[in-house]
Each structure stands twice: as C-alpha cells, then as structure tokens.
Amino acid sequence: MRTMTPPSPGGATSPAEGGGKRSVLAEWQLALPLALAFASIFLAPLLMLVGVSFFNDDKISQPGFGQWAKFLGDPFSYKVIADTMLLGVKTVGATILIGYPLALVYLDASPRVQKVLIFVIVMPLLLSVVVRTFAWIVVLGREGVVNTVLMQLGLISEPLRLLQTELGLVISLTQIEMPLMLLPLISVMSRLDPNLRDASAALGASRWRTLFTVIVPLSMPGLVAGCLLVFASSTTAFISQSVIGGVRLIYLPLLIWQQSLVVFNWPFAAVVSIALLISVLTVVSALSWLGRRSGGYVHG
Amino acid sequence: MSMGRRRSFGDISYGVVIWTLATTALFIIVAPVVIVLTTSFTEGRSLKFPPTGFSLQWYEALFDPSKSRQIHRAVGNSLEVAAWSTGFGVLLGSMAALGIARNRHRLARVADGFFLSPLVLPGLTFGLASLMYFTLIGFRPSLNLIIAGHMIVTVPFILRTTSASLSQLDPALNDSSQSLGASWFYTLRRVTLPLIAPGIFAGAFLAFMASIDNVPVSLFLSTARTDMLPIRMWGMMESTLDPRIAAVSGVLITAAFLLMLVMEWTVGLTRRMRD
Numbered sequence: 001m002r003t004m005t006p007p008s009p010g011g012a013t014s015p016a017e018g019g020g021k022r023s024v025l026a027e028w029q030l031a032l033p034l035a036l037a038f039a040s041i042f043l044a045p046l047l048m049l050v051g052v053s054f055f056n057d058d059k060i061s062q063p064g065f066g067q068w069a070k071f072l073g074d075p076f077s078y079k080v081i082a083d084t085m086l087l088g089v090k091t092v093g094a095t096i097l098i099g100y101p102l103a104l105v106y107l108d109a110s111p112r113v114q115k116v117l118i119f120v121i122v123m124p125l126l127l128s129v130v131v132r133t134f135a136w137i138v139v140l141g142r143e144g145v146v147n148t149v150l151m152q153l154g155l156i157s158e159p160l161r162l163l164q165t166e167l168g169l170v171i172s173l174t175q176i177e178m179p180l181m182l183l184p185l186i187s188v189m190s191r192l193d194p195n196l197r198d199a200s201a202a203l204g205a206s207r208w209r210t211l212f213t214v215i216v217p218l219s220m221p222g223l224v225a226g227c228l229l230v231f232a233s234s235t236t237a238f239i240s241q242s243v244i245g246g247v248r249l250i251y252l253p254l255l256i257w258q259q260s261l262v263v264f265n266w267p268f269a270a271v272v273s274i275a276l277l278i279s280v281l282t283v284v285s286a287l288s289w290l291g292r293r294s295g296g297y298v299h300g
Numbered sequence: 301m302s303m304g305r306r307r308s309f310g311d312i313s314y315g316v317v318i319w320t321l322a323t324t325a326l327f328i329i330v331a332p333v334v335i336v337l338t339t340s341f342t343e344g345r346s347l348k349f350p351p352t353g354f355s356l357q358w359y360e361a362l363f364d365p366s367k368s369r370q371i372h373r374a375v376g377n378s379l380e381v382a383a384w385s386t387g388f389g390v391l392l393g394s395m396a397a398l399g400i401a402r403n404r405h406r407l408a409r410v411a412d413g414f415f416l417s418p419l420v421l422p423g424l425t426f427g428l429a430s431l432m433y434f435t436l437i438g439f440r441p442s443l444n445l446i447i448a449g450h451m452i453v454t455v456p457f458i459l460r461t462t463s464a465s466l467s468q469l470d471p472a473l474n475d476s477s478q479s480l481g482a483s484w485f486y487t488l489r490r491v492t493l494p495l496i497a498p499g500i501f502a503g504a505f506l507a508f509m510a511s512i513d514n515v516p517v518s519l520f521l522s523t524a525r526t527d528m529l530p531i532r533m534w535g536m537m538e539s540t541l542d543p544r545i546a547a548v549s550g551v552l553i554t555a556a557f558l559l560m561l562v563m564e565w566t567v568g569l570t571r572r573m574r575d
Contacts, residue, residue, distance in 0.1 A: 030399030031411055034392040034455065038414060042452045045426065045433035052432050060436075098328065101321035119560070124329060126556040128513045130533045131549040135332030137537065138339050138347050138546070145335055145349040175328045206310035228420075236422040239515050239530070243537050253424050257519070260428055270432070273425040280422050 053270035060266065067267040071275065081279055084235050084251040087169065088283070091234040092227050094174040095181040099226070103185045104215070118186070125179040133240045136172035137163065140244070164246035172244050173234045180233055181226035188222030189215070217294075224291030228284050235280055252276040337553055340546035347543055358547035368544065371532060377522075378529040381443060382511035385450035386458075390504050392451075393458035398492070401463040402471070416460065418453045423516030426453065431520035441523045449517040454510045458503035465499025466492075498567040505563055509556075 056066035071077050106117050124132060139145045140162035147159040162168040192215070200210040216223075238253040245251065252272060260269035335349055343353030361367050396415060400408040418426065430449050439445060469492065477487040518528040536542045 027399050028403055028405070028408070031396040031408075032399075034396035034415060035411060037392060037448075038452065041430070041433075041448050042418065042426070045429035048433045048436065049425070049429035052436075098321045098325035101318040102325040104318055105322040119564070120326065120330060123556065123560055124333065126509050126560055127333065128530060128533075128549075128552050128556075129515065130513070130530045130537070131336070131552050132332065134533070134537055134545055134549055135336040137541070138336055138349060139332050141347070141541075143346060143348045148349060171328075175332060178325065178329055206308060207314040208310050211314070232420055232422070236424055236516070238424055238519065239534055243534070253422075256424050256428060260431070260520070266432060269428055273422070273428050276422050277425045281420070284420055 049270050050274065052267055053274055055267045058265045058267065067265075067271045070268065071271045077272075077275070080250055080252055080255055081275060083249070084253075084276070085279060085283065087166070087173070087241075087251060088231040088235040088280075090166075090170045091173040091177060092181075092230050094170055095178055095226070095230050096223070098174070099178055099181040099185065100223070103182055103189055103219075104211075106182075106186055107189050121179055121182045121186075124175070125183075129176060129237070130239055132176045133172065133243050136168070136175070136240075136244055140168045140172070163244055164248055166245070166249060169241065169244045169249065172240055173237060176237065176240060177230040177234050180229035184225035184229070185219060185222040188225075189219050192218055220294035221291055224287055224294060228287045228291070231287070232280055232284055236276065252279070333553060336546060336549045340543075340550035342543065342546075345543065347541060347546060358543050359550070362544050362547040362551070370527065371529075371544070371548065374527040374529045374532040377443060377446075377526055378512050381446050381450055381528065382508045384447045385454055385511050386504050386508045388447070388451045389455040389458050389507050390500060393455045393503070393507075394462050394496075394500050397459050397462035397466060398488070401466040412459075412463075416456045419456045423453060423514075424519075427516040427518075427520040430517065434521070441521060441526060443526050446518060446521045446526060446528070449521055450511045450514055453514065453517055454507035457506040457510060458500065461499045461503035461506070462496060465496035469495055502563070502567045505559075505567075509559075 052060060053067060054063055054065065056062045056064040102117075102121075106114060109117060137144070141147070142159045142161075142163075144162070146162060147156075150156045151159065196214055196218070197210055200214050201207075205213070235251070236253055238257060241249070241251050242254055242257070245254075247254075252275065256269050256273045256276065259265050259272060339347050339349055339351050340358060341354050341356065342348070342351030343355040343357070344351065362371065365372060393415075396411075400411050427449070430445070434441075434445050473491055473495070474487055477491045478484070482490070513530060514528075515530050515534070518531050522528045522531055533545055533548060536545045
C-alpha cells in the first residue's frame with residue numbers, strides 16, 4: 001500500500017514522513033499519564049461534588065433538590081454572592097488605580113531600575129499569602145501602624161476599627177493581588193512600540209490624551225488578563241477574607257468552610273461551592289471574551 | 301528632537317498624578333513586609349509598631365523544639381508534600397508538555413486547557429470536592445492525599461513554563477538530530493531536555509512555592525496529624541495573636557528573598573513570569 005501513494009508535491013517530506021508520523025503519535029501519548037491523573041483526582045471529585053449537592057440530608061442518603069432549594073430560596077445567599085463579587089470588583093478597581101500608574105512608571109524607567117522594580121513586584125508573589133495577610137493585621141490592628149501614627153499625630157483619640165471592615169479587606173487584598181495585575185500589564189506594555197508615544201506627542205497630544213487614546217487601548221489585553229487573575233484570586237481568598245474580614249463579613253469561601261468543616265452539612269457546602277464556581281467562572285469568561293475582542297485590533 | 305514645547309498644565313498634572321499613584325502602589329507593596337520583619341524583633345509581648353526594644357526571643361521560641369513542636373511538624377509536612385507533589389508534577393507535567401505543546405490537533409488544545417484549568421477554578425471548590433471524594437470512596441486522611449491534591453493544583457505552573465520553552469525551541473534542532481540518525485529518545489535526552497531545562501526548573505520552583513503556600517486543598521485534606529504550615533499559621537492568627545507568627549513570617553520572607561535571588565541568577569525567573 002505504501003508504495004502506491006503518490007509522492008508528495010513538495011518532495012521534502014518523503015524520507016522522514018513515516019518516522020515523523022509515528023513519533024507524533026508517540027509524543028501525543030506522553031500526555032496520557034497526566035490525563036489519567038486529572039481524570040481520577042480532579043474531574044472525578046468535581047463530578048462527585050455536583051452529585052453530593054443533590055442530596056437532602058447531611059448523611060448523604062436521600063437524593064433530592066432540597067439543598068439547592070434552601071440556597072436559592074434564601075435572600076441571604078444572593079447577598080453573599082453579591083458581596084463576594086463586589087469584593088472582587090473593588091479589589092480589581094484598586095489594583096488598576098494604583099497598579100496601572102506603576103506599570104507606566106516601570107515602562108519609562110531605565111533597565112537598571114526596571115530590574116529592581118520587577119523584583120519588588122514579583123517578590124510578594126513568592127511570599128506566603130498567610131504572611132502577607134498577617135502583615136496587614138500588624139498594619140491595621142488596634143495597636144497597628146496606622147492607628148499608632150494617627151493617634152500620635154492627634155488626629156484621632158480612639159483607635160480606628162480597620163480590621164473586620166470591608167475597607168481594610170480591600171486594602172489588604174490590593175497588596176496581596178497586586179503582582180497578578182502588574183505582571184500581565186507590564187508584559188503587554190513592554191512590547192508596545194515606544195515610537196507610538198513620541199508620534200502621539202509630536203502630533204500635539206497631551207500626555208493624558210496619549211495615555212487614554214494610545215496606551216490604554218493598546219494595553220487592553222494585559223489589563224484584562226490582570227483583572228481576570230485579580231478577580232478570581234480575591235473572590236476566593238479564604239485566609240484574607242476570614243482573618244481580615246472576620247466573622248461578620250461573610251463571603252462565599254467562608255460559607256463553604258463553615259458549612260463543610262464546622263456544621264458538616266456537605267450537600268449544602270457543595271451547593272455553595274458550585275455557586276462560587278459558577279459566579280467566578282461567569283465573570284472570568286466574560287472578561288476573557290472581552291480580552292479576546294480587544295486583542296483583535298491590537299495586532300492590526 | 302523635542303520642539304521645545306513648554307510643559308503644559310496637562311503634562312505637569314500627568315506627572316504628579318501618575319507618580320503619586322505609583323509611589324502609593326510601591327509603598328503598599330513594600331511597607332507591610334518591612335513592618336512585619338521589623339516587628340518580629342520586638343521585646344514586647346504584643347505586635348506593636350514601632351516595636352519596643354530589640355530581641356530575638358520570638359525566633360528563639362520558634363526554633364525551640366519543645367516549645368514549637370507543632371510548627372516544626374507542620375513545616376516538615378509542608379516541605380515533604382511540596383517535594384513529592386513537585387516531583388510528580390515535573391514528571392507528568394513535562395511529559396504532557398512534550399506531548400501536546402507542539403501538537404496542532406484540536407484535542408491537544410482541549411487537553412492543554414483542561415490541564416491548566418486548576419488555575420482558574422476556585423481552589424476551595426476543588427478542595428471540598430477532593431475531601432468528599434477521598435472520604436466517600438473510603439480513604440483515610442494522609443499526606444499522600446494532600447500530595448495528590450497539591451500535584452493537581454500546582455502542575456499548571458510546570459506545564460506553562462515548559463510549554464513556553466518548547467514553543468521557543470527551533471524545530472530544526474530536532475529534525476537535524478533525527479536526520480543524523482539519533483533516536484527519538486536520544487534526541488529528547490541530548491537536545492530537547494537540556495534546552496528546555498530552565499523552563500522546567502522555573503516551573504518546578506513556582507509549583508514548589510505554590511504547594512508550600514497552598515491553603516484551599518490543605519484546608520480540607522489536612523488533619524491535626526497531617527497539619528500543614530499555612531493552616532497552622534492561620535490557626536495561630538485566628539486564636540490568640542501569637543508573636544511567634546511574626547518570627548515565622550521573618551523566616552519565610554528571608555527564604556523567599558534568597559530563593560528569588562538564586563532563581564533570578566540561574567533561570568531568569570522574572571523574565572519567564574513576565575512573558
């Protein structure tokens with residue numbers, strides 16, 4: 001059969017083709033062990049989570065929609081979902097507000113300064129989230145830095161309550177998630193042609209105008225990627241939410257933890273974690289759809 | 301080149317606003333780390349800033365085997381889990397990357413997305429799912445289960461950096477090696493692997509650090525016996541604010557700083573993370 005096939009038009013592939021085909025097949029099979037691991041310890045647990053959510057009792061013996069009805073019928077659930085998503089939006093907003101200017105400064109800096117800046121930006125990423133959260137307790141606590149300074153300046157007579165407030169939580173998350181905003185942003189911005197800004201200035205545009213009509217649109221893919229990462233990470237940041245937010249501010253991750261490891265109502269915890277999954281993935285897919293659209297005209 | 305245009309109000313306000321915000325960002329990134337480091341040397345019993353006096357008492361308490369046995373065990377568990385999960389992750393992850401990174405087939409794209417999905421999936425959802433799964437199919441909590449869970453959530457780092465290295469590899473190198481008679485495996489060993497090693501290494505480092513820092517999986521799968529460092533630290537912060545946690549933070553900050561310097565020199569970590 002082999003000899004019957006006509007020679008390929010290019011002619012260049014003939015001797016290696018057989019071996020090449022075989023090795024492609026062999027190469028593809030290299031992914032099988034990981035696929036097997038993912039099927040058995042990633043996909044199967046997630047499917048089981050969905051299954052468990054359709055049981056009415058915490059002994060997981062009576063199938064039914066009871067837990068879903070309980071979750072969806074309670075206005076409190078919607079408040080928690082909204083609060084969680086809003087926390088993500090506020091954190092994203094704060095990281096853009098101060099992160100974007102830092103990325104602009106990075107872009108203008110000399111290579112030496114850039115090296116130092118990128119080190120400072122990445123360093124917290126390698127530092128445990130627990131440590132970064134703890135740092136904010138020291139800063140925002142009753143005897144913390146902010147209160148000490150304000151009291152000594154005589155601006156306040158009583159320590160401010162900063163922990164267990166949403167403001168405190170957003171401030172902490174802004175620092176904790178900042179590298180996730182800056183890395184994609186810097187990555188996209190450093191690929192922009194520096195002449196674009198000079199051209200814009202030469203045509204008489206102010207620096208503000210250049211920023212909003214040239215740089216921001218061109219850096220959109222990085223900005224979207226950053227928003228996506230910061231949003232996904234801050235809405236699920238259990239440790240920061242529980243330690244800085246405390247028990248009065250309830251977000252979906254805390255609810256999952258309470259229901260599964262404190263109350264031991266696994267079916268309800270499963271419902272809440274599916275709600276978290278759906279809420280986060282909806283926003284993330286919407287953002288990445290926007291990102292793909294904005295990516296379109298950047299390469300034009 | 302400049303036409304000698306006078307700096308307008310717009311340009312000045314631009315400079316002021318951008319620099320103020322950027323400085324704020326830098327301050328917010330750096331200050332808490334410096335403050336924790338400073339506070340860890342306090343003489344007092346509370347975590348006040350500025351700290352009162354200078355002492356190494358919290359570090360002494362931290363390193364004392366009798367006073368801090370639980371912390372030491374948690375550190376041991378975390379290191380063991382990170383080592384095994386990174387090991388398995390490197391093996392399975394780099395194999396998978398070799399298998400699908402340059403494969404144009406639609407299924408390869410699907411597999412790639414599937415393997416990277418733990419990055420976007422909320423960690424708590426997977427953590428809870430794995431607790432239910434392992435419990436309901438009859439496993440007892442153990443470090444092995446935590447290793448399996450960590451491998452799943454950290455392998456995307458290895459896959460991503462390895463695939464990036466592979467995509468920058470000139471295919472002509474493979475072709476010439478094979479056309480000179482080298483077997484596929486020989487080419488892999490002598491040509492491909494040495495060239496993508498920095499990528500694998502950077503990914504392994506990120507995976508290792510992510511495992512040490514993992515909360516969502518450890519939260520659900522660890523028990524008192526298989527306590528993990530971040531979970532123990534969380535417990536220390538939730539109950540009484542134990543000043544030893546400042547000392548733990550001090551150690552972790554120093555370790556992260558030194559590791560990052562080493563990684564920067566060896567594989568150019570920040571460049572790999574930026575691209």
